[in-house]
Amino acid sequence: LSPEHITEIYDSFHIEDDRTGLSSETLQRAIADNLYYIQGKFPEIATLYDYYMAVAYTVRDRLLHRWINTVKTYREQDVKVVCYLSAEYLPGPHLENNLVNLGIYDQVQQAVESSGLDLRSILAQEEEPGLGNGGLGRLAACYMDSLATLEIPAIGYGIRYEYGIFDQEIREGWQVEITDKWLRLGNPWEIPRPENAVEVKFGGYTEPYTDDQGDYRVRWIPHQVVNGIPYDTPISGYRVNTTSTMRLWKAEAPESFDFQAFNVGDYYGAVDAKIISENLTKVLYPNDEPIQGKQLRLEQQYFFVSCSLQNLLKIHLLRGDPIETFHEKFVIQLNDTHPAIGVAELMRLLVDEYLLHWQKAWDITQQAFAYTNHTLLPEALETWPLNLFGSLLPRHLEIIYEINQRFLDQVRLKYLGNPDKLARLSLIEEGGSKRIRMAHLACVGSHAINGVAALHTELLKEGVLKDFYDLWPHKFTNITNGVTPRRWMVLINPRLTQLITREIGETWITQLEDFKRLESLAEDPAFRQEWRRVKRAVKQDLADYIQAHQGLTLNPDSIFDIQAKRIHEYKRQHLNVLHIITLYNRIKHNPRLAVPPRTFIFGGKAAPGYQMAKLIIKLITSVGEVVNHDPDICDLIKVVFLPDFNVTNSQRIYPAADLSEQISTAGKEASGTGNMKFSMNGALTIGTLDGANIEIREAVEADNFFLFGHTSEDIVDLKAQGYVPKTFYNTNPALKEAIDLIASGYFSHGNRALFQPLVDQLLQADPYCLLADYQSYIDCQDQVGQAFQDQDTWTKTAILNVARIGRFSSDRAIREYCREIWWVNPVSIHLEEYQQAKA
Ligand code: 7GP
Known part of the structure; x- marks a missing residue:
């Protein structure tokens, strides 16, 4: 027998350990075993949650093997x-992420399906x-x-x-x-x-x-x-x-x-x-x-x-x-x-x-x-x-x-x-x-002291930590935030992942800079068409979810214009609302107005004690109530508030966005990371020169980013000069009309008191300068509407956004921390055979 032949025979006899094996047969057996011995259940009485637990334990076993080897290596090597x-x-949720990282999604899916179950519904069980x-x-x-x-x-x-x-x-x-x-x-x-x-x-x-x-x-x-x-x-x-x-x-x-x-x-x-x-x-x-x-x-x-x-x-x-x-x-x-x-x-x-x-x-x-x-x-x-x-x-x-x-x-x-x-x-x-x-x-x-985006670090050095910067300039560094492309692309957007990987291979998953290979494809009409098909399918998924959970029918060809983040005055969800009301007023005045249909989607929690943030949620839902049901609007505008914005729900949102709202008052958002997740999934950004928006815009280039609003320096000057929001209100009829409509009780069944605190805050103090940025925002949104009419160019811009977003991977950020702050090096982990490890 030749050595090759012998190896072949060994391979054909290879028996997998039930706690470490990765074939679908072994996984199926291990899941049944865990259902029985860990959950104490059998198929006749097992709930979907029991199956989730059994699958989770099965995956955890595979992780434990690697985990123990990791801990052991670090102990021995004094790293x-x-x-x-x-x-x-x-x-x-851990389960799906671990399937992706271990590379066993397909095997587990097969194992689960062979038992007559559906992996998606099992994944959905995880809290x-x-x-x-x-x-x-x-x-x-x-x-x-x-x-x-x-x-x-x-x-x-x-x-x-x-x-x-x-x-x-x-x-x-x-x-x-x-x-x-x-x-x-x-x-x-x-x-x-x-x-x-x-x-x-x-x-x-x-x-x-x-x-x-x-x-x-x-x-x-x-x-x-x-x-x-x-x-x-x-x-x-x-x-x-x-x-x-x-x-x-x-x-x-x-x-x-x-x-x-x-x-x-x-x-x-x-x-x-x-x-x-x-x-x-x-x-x-x-x-x-x-x-x-x-x-x-x-x-x-x-x-x-x-x-x-x-x-x-x-x-x-x-x-x-x-x-x-x-x-x-x-x-x-x-x-x-x-x-x-x-x-x-x-x-x-x-x-x-x-x-x-x-x-x-x-x-x-x-x-x-x-x-x-x-x-x-x-x-x-x-x-x-x-x-x-x-x-x-x-x-x-x-x-x-x-x-x-x-x-x-x-x-x-x-x-x-x-x-x-x-x-x-x-x-x-x-x-x-x-x-x-x-x-x-x-x-x-x-x-070492670091901020989380270039502007943020500069403002730290000039502002709150200035005296420390003067004392120890060498301690300060900037490390711009990043997000993991494993969860924020591979896991949440399998369709786009597949399309991209088919064209440029899969190295981007751990070297996101490789996305730059997509640049030339932006010029390819056939690729653009496929890209559009993917985006459309992903939007349909979100529309189906909202239909099922909120009974609202959305048009997947409308602009999905999304703002999802904590509710905060500085993040200015209410500026977004002022735009919605402005569009609404325009259509009411001119029912034949040609505007592209838009779906405004919001998500975010308010701190339980933050009254103004809670009122902003009420404003969004109240405006939605009126706008969504007004026959004059002919479904041109829809407003949705998606409840319970968390990691799970965010995963349905980022892939489906056409437009990402990053509209904080300049100088207030340290970095933002949602901005990166949206861009990575092919949304265009409408944003201010704040936090990491600035660097995203630099990376994707100005033509591919909808910029509006005052800069952080402008805002400081504006306030130094004694900012009077009323001036903007008095001199801008559309702005006045929008605010007056809120104040009139139009969105609150005639209750003028309901939104009074919000209106007063805007007219009398407006600490986050919504009124000063209003016109610039509206003009920019008009450009967005125009641009969306040309789907082909829009798609090209979206592809370029993705192609140039590589820098915003958390891998890049972590490499910078390692090099500049931590002085640590990678240590690779070799797996000992399980039997050996046990001995
Ligand atoms: C947030 C910042 O608001 C956001 O801009 C940044 O992207 C993120 O940290 C990650 O760096 N800050 C918080 O969530 C927070 O609670 C208070 O900050 C300490």
Whole structure:
């Protein structure tokens, strides 16, 4: 027998392991096995959800094999690890993403169909983990995907909220919040590791003592201790073995502590303490940018940060490394200031628990941390009242004083006789009631500070962080955000993925710059026609979904004009509404007006306490009520509010857009990432010169982008000159008519009071300059309408948008973080055979 023949015989006898095999036969057997032995169900009584669980466990088994090998490799090779600290993660449903990344979508589909089931309906069973509010949390998830795909050793630390972001329902046009019970039916993706629990202290007091060496030390005697239990979720990379860990902490009461130290014999008291402890990770705060200065929020922040840092130090020591080299083996990224307390906590751990000298500990800390800022909005900058902070974290307050004193000594040397400078840089805000400035703590404690788009970083350097920039210009970098093409293209838009791959191959999936090969195809009429066919089919899918869920019939040949993001005055959903009303008025005045039909689609949640945002939702739905049913409009305009904008629902939206609305007031949106997802899927953008819009426009070139509005400098000037919105209202008849119509009660059954707060805000203050940008926006929308009439040119522009969007992949962003901030390298993972791994 020839060697080839022997291999052939081996291959034909190859028996797959039921936990690792990837053929559809093995998968089918494994699913049946998991249904029986994990779910305890058999086909006669199994629900679709049971099947989802069985499929999920089957896929998780395949991941575990890779995950264990990943962890093992990192332990053995002593590699440097990126630790992403984020209070929020929005990973979206795991199952389909894992199928794509493992390359087993078709096999699983076949396995499931052979059992008489349908994969799409199984996928639809998954409850997504809504552990974030919006952009910041979703960015963390895209970065975890890219880190794994690029084979960078990484751990994402966060909070396992029992209730994530609320589910949104619309009742009588208003947002209603429903608690998100995502864990109710179990979560097959997480593995609890109670054996790795850590203790977190709160409250109490500190006392000095002298250690064996005669050194002055401080001891913290807490009032309460809470246990942190890690729950690990595997994060797969695309077609690589690397599988990273997202480790989320749940708070529990340490029973021994309650019974022995506290409430001796007090059974009820102990149970009470348990409830109090577990409240810590109960619920995500549903505010996006403006913060809510609640004690529980600070407790959440400190809790997960302390758990994570203790865990890191333990891993470091377990690898046999000395504490002094911690920063050489780990780099810790602060996702905004929510985890900034980590700077003080690492100092506490190093100085109080590991007994390092202050200066050594400080060097380690500064080199370990890096800080990303995600917003310029002043109301979103975190500060904590000193009293609150000190009563919860007395030791950290002392440490912050010490950091501040040493820092200000340095500042004093540099800026002799400039007390203003000192006051501005201080970690403590003086004045009425003193507060701790978390952004300052993050800046002082980090070796790198970055914004999330070019404009944003520039504005940081000139504005909120100017004094820090003057002091340490070398610490500042820009890393423009990116999004993962695996979820935001391959997974959500299989039709376009197939068309593109047929033409240019599939390298773009991990090298999105390769999209540039589409450029020449933009000139190919046959390709354009196919592109149009795909877009039309995808729009039809969304129309079908809306028909089924909202009973609204949409015209898939109309312009799908979409704005989907959190509801915020600075994002200006109400400017979009002013355009809708303007179009409506035009058609009412001239019923024969030739305008291309448009479907306006909105999606987004409002923070439950943000009244104006909730009123904007009511305005959108009320305008829709009138416009959609007015026979004079002849279905030329439709307005849809899609309830419950989350990752799952967003996946139906991005592929179907013709026009992406990115219309924030210039200088307010740090970056935006939805803008990238829309463009990647072939929408054209109407946008202001804000955040990453500027860079997207540069990349796709000005002719292929609908630009309007004042620049961020204009806005500053406008306000400096004393902005009077009324002037615009008084001199622009169409604008006046639109606002008057809202005020008249036309959209509110004659109730003039309903939208009064919104109208007043626009006419009297208009802090986000809608009125100043109104005419420019309307003119630009008219150009959009014109351009859409020429479908062929529109399609060409859409193709060029996709061809030039390559830079906005999160892979590019992560490569920049690796090179400029983290100093880490990829480590490839080789799979040991399962049997060997078990041995
Ligand atoms: C968001 C920014 O508003 C958005 O422009 C950016 O694209 C995104 O972060 C990712 O960088 N910010 C938040 O979601 C947020 O909560 C407050 O910021 C800290």
